[in-house]
Every structure is written in C-alpha cells, then in structure tokens.
Amino acid sequence: MKVILHICCGVCAAGAADVLLSEHHQVIGYFYNPNIYPYAEYQRRLDTAIKTAKHLGFSMEAGPYNSADWLAAVEPFINEPEGGQRCLLCYSIRLKNTYQFMLEQDADAFTSTLTVGPRKSAGAINRIGHEIGGDRFFPRDFKKKDGFKRAIDLAKQWQLYRQNYCGCIYSMRGNAP
DSSP: OEEEEEESOHHHHHHHHHHHHHTTOEEEEEEOOTTOSSHHHHHHHHHHHHHHHHHHTOEEEEOOOOHHHHHHHHGGGTTSOTTSHHHHHHHHHHHHHHHHHHHHTTOSEEEEGGGGSTTSOHHHHHHHHHHHHGGGBOOOOTTTTTHHHHHHHHHHHHTOOOOSSOSSHHIIIIIOO
C-alpha cells in the first residue's frame, strides 16, 4: 500500500517509517508542521527528518511553513493546557493538509508519526484522522510494541537531533507535560 506518513520530526519518523517499511508499504514522508517555533527549530527538525528518510530509504517532501495561519487558528486556545483543544486543533490542521497531499500523490492512505510520542493520545489522533479521511486514514499507535523505544534507539544510532519540547511556542514556554 502506498502510504503518506505525516512526519512531525526525524526521531518519530524513524520509529514509524521503520514499522511501515517492515510491513512492505511504500512510504512517502510528508513534513508539514506550521506549529513549530522558531523557524530555526523548524529547519533543524526538517533536516533531521530528511536524514531519517535517507537512512531508511523513503522519499520525503515538505509542505509550506505557514506559521502565521497556524497561530491565527489556535489563538482562541492559547491558554489551553498541553493535550487540550489547542493540540487537537493542531493535529487536525496538520492531518487535513496531509490528506490533501495524499490525494495529490494518488496514495492509498495516510497516517502520522504523532502517535509515536508517549504523551500524545493515539486515540485522539486516530479519531481526527478518520474524521478527515474516512477509510483512507491508516490508524496506528506507533508507540506500541516498544515503538517509542525503537525510535530513540535509531536516533542514538544515527545521531539524530532530538528536541526537548513539542514544537509550538506554547510548549516551548514550559506548558509541556
């Protein structure tokens, strides 16, 4: 199956893409993250995702970095805690864009590395993905079966940059769990 993998960072991509490739899927990575702040951090994560794609041998593209639109969309939820409505909206924005990219690529399905993170709700992400793409969303929980551990092991082996906050300005300010 030709699967578009929404990539939030190179470390998470390592774990998720490794699983999809081991299942014999054709993986096309899609880095779309207008939430990442500042731009230097965005670039560092993109560079790391590209490095991961090269290690695992899958193609990857980056979507536009439209942080102003993202900030305007989440502005009503700036006081929400991590994992609250702001995060759910952020997942939705990124998965909607990934769905459109999937259609453009004539792929069979799309999924996201977001479920690798131990602090991210795979249930919520999978629900949002299904609401957007119906049966074309490939629900996964990449943290299962030591998926997060595998991602960290690959990151160490390949000397990948590993960030210390979710990505947005609000998580950077210490609102992360």
